[in-house]
Amino acid sequence: MAEEKVRYYSTNLNSPEVSFREALLQGLAPDRGLYFPVTIPKIDKNEVESFRSLNYSEIAFNILSRFIGDEVNHGDLEKLCRDAYNFEIPVERIEKRKYILRLDRGPTASFKDFAARMMGRLMQYFTEAENRELVILTATSGDTGSAVANAFYGLENIKVIILYPASEVTDMQRKQMTTLGRNIQVVAVKGKFDDCQRMVKKAFTDPELETINFSSANSINIGRLLPQSVYYFWSWSRLAKDYYDQAVFSVPSGNFGNLMGGIIAREMGLPVRQFVVSTNENDEFPVYLDSGKYKILNPSRNCISSAMNVGHPSNMARIFAVYGGVMNEAGEVIKEPDLKKMRSEMYAVSVSDKQTKETIMDCYRRYGVLLEPHGAVAWRGLTIFLNELKDTADDNQLCISLETAHPAKFPSEIEEVLNIKPDVPEPLKAVEQKQEEYVILENDYDIFRDFILSKYKL
Numbered sequence: 001m002a003e004e005k006v007r008y009y010s011t012n013l014n015s016p017e018v019s020f021r022e023a024l025l026q027g028l029a030p031d032r033g034l035y036f037p038v039t040i041p042k043i044d045k046n047e048v049e050s051f052r053s054l055n056y057s058e059i060a061f062n063i064l065s066r067f068i069g070d071e072v073n074h075g076d077l078e079k080l081c082r083d084a085y086n087f088e089i090p091v092e093r094i095e096k097r098k099y100i101l102r103l104d105r106g107p108t109a110s111f112k113d114f115a116a117r118m119m120g121r122l123m124q125y126f127t128e129a130e131n132r133e134l135v136i137l138t139a140t141s142g143d144t145g146s147a148v149a150n151a152f153y154g155l156e157n158i159k160v161i162i163l164y165p166a167s168e169v170t171d172m173q174r175k176q177m178t179t180l181g182r183n184i185q186v187v188a189v190k191g192k193f194d195d196c197q198r199m200v201k202k203a204f205t206d207p208e209l210e211t212i213n214f215s216s217a218n219s220i221n222i223g224r225l226l227p228q229s230v231y232y233f234w235s236w237s238r239l240a241k242d243y244y245d246q247a248v249f250s251v252p253s254g255n256f257g258n259l260m261g262g263i264i265a266r267e268m269g270l271p272v273r274q275f276v277v278s279t280n281e282n283d284e285f286p287v288y289l290d291s292g293k294y295k296i297l298n299p300s301r302n303c304i305s306s307a308m309n310v311g312h313p314s315n316m317a318r319i320f321a322v323y324g325g326v327m328n329e330a331g332e333v334i335k336e337p338d339l340k341k342m343r344s345e346m347y348a349v350s351v352s353d354k355q356t357k358e359t360i361m362d363c364y365r366r367y368g369v370l371l372e373p374h375g376a377v378a379w380r381g382l383t384i385f386l387n388e389l390k391d392t393a394d395d396n397q398l399c400i401s402l403e404t405a406h407p408a409k410f411p412s413e414i415e416e417v418l419n420i421k422p423d424v425p426e427p428l429k430a431v432e433q434k435q436e437e438y439v440i441l442e443n444d445y446d447i448f449r450d451f452i453l454s455k456y457k458l
């Protein structure tokens, strides 16, 4: 494998380029832009085809080593990949050559496990080598917190503090965070998600907490992005006849990290015919592709696919960067991207809650396939795309729709539509019996700071 070192630049174009390690441990660039590879490594035809005989962790190693270079010893990286991806990743045939890729078999039954588990292990690798301690501070409205908590649980040099809004997460989401213990500290804040987010931001720049080595694990970290390219290669490699068998991927999108993973995979050389960007009623991107005008939705719209209720996707600046544009952290377009190219490579569609529920019903009745709301948005988006573009609707077109969570995580939504209770997978069941541990704090930054000082001051 060619060892050309990939460097990372900031999408705001006003920070020095950094190594993978620096981008990973810093999270956000100093100019508040997002890190992105200066050049995306290419994989040639023969090697892409050869993925068909590799297993998941081998493909993960092949992809990730191109971005990380020799910053992580290759033997160690192979081991990290094996260790992170020790669960099933089924592709389920719906009809003809249309498939669902189930990314819901990880420990928290969310696709966020794929990225969080890799990021945790990479952070541990670097901090251990440097013999330092890291405190991950993150605010969650539910799913990210549980994936991060599980991914970082038991790691030696990393402590995790997760803040969540006390009355805004489901019992299941809370238990997935609070039943771990050890290096995972969970804080329920008597406030809203935005209050948690505000406290986290303040702590990062608080001089009184200067001696604590903070980092974040939110979706803007490059370490949360690159592992999400792997399952695009993997699902294609299980299903494609040959290199010329291009796939249509439908991606249920909120902060657009999942989609970014797919776009990076295509830039590397994965044969992709089209991305269907499926959003819920938060339709700022479909509106943008249509009109050429980007407008943040504030407040965001509440839909049943709750992990996608995002009025301004945090990865939009990266999408713009891939197409030659620049967007700042406030969502303002500094330089227009190549809209024509964007439109030819992405088909964006907004799916209403009504359509989402219809799709859950229809998939179950027609195919016996149970989808949760996010996967249903993707499947509906694919259906709309195929109806609109009749030439791609032939039976030979390979289509892969991403299912990003397990239906058991959305029991009331499923029950409302189908009147059945989804089977609960083992890892989610196990949580039910365990003891919970967390602290409840007032919505007051000074109280939060004192709490941190009492526990983490070195």
Ligand SMILES: *Cc1c(COP(=O)(O)O)cnc(C)c1O
Residues within 6 Å of the ligand: 110, 111, 112, 143, 219, 252, 253, 254, 255, 256, 257, 258, 259, 307, 308, 374, 404, 405
């Ligand atoms: C986070 C999440 C999404 C959205 O993914 P993005 O990378 O933010 O676009 C979709 N489905 C589920 C279940 C999620 O948890």
